[in-house]
Amino acid sequence: MSDKVDTQELGDEIVRVLKTIYDPEIPVDIYELGLIYDVFVNEDRDVKILMTLTSPNCPVAESMPQEVGEKVKSLDSVNDTRVELTFDPPWSQDLMSEEAKLELGML
Template identity: 80%
Template sequence: MSDTTIDTNVLGDKIVRVLKTIFDPEIPVDIYELGLIYDVFVNEDSEVKILMTLTSPNCPVAETLPLEVEEKVKSINEIKDAEVEITFDPPWSQDLMSEEAKLELGML
């Protein structure tokens, strides 16, 4: 192991912080708290794969949101590359939202 070994937990936290700066245009809550991010994988080469969904297949940002996520995650210095995969399995539902998001939207 070299001294340049990355701490994937620290990197994961950085990725989450970046994801929390990206908002769904229709809902004033960030995509992380909305539950749109299903999984974040970081390999030893500092390449990131993000499995995410959209609130609906007809989401107006279906084209731009994954690109925004990729670009913002790639902007983290330690990240070599980032790829976003969109899935609708399982479909997004309000159950995936954090308590914070539900509170923000007056659902609690």
């Protein structure tokens, strides 16, 4: 068995985990909401997630990034996880997927 990491496959696995985390105020997962700006995976299976929140005053500003980090790190194929929170660019409804907009009756 090879130790070579398929970063694309691992990235897909991480996205599946992210889709199990929901914003407490909006009944849509954080990935479809557009709160995940980027997921970086290196060959050492270290993961960096760049994410935002719907607002800087979001009630889950501390717990949401922590939950994201813990859930992703719980994957057997992940070595380490770092979650970086940014508000640049600020989140807007434009970042939501079509699926999220449909779910919320915006289409």
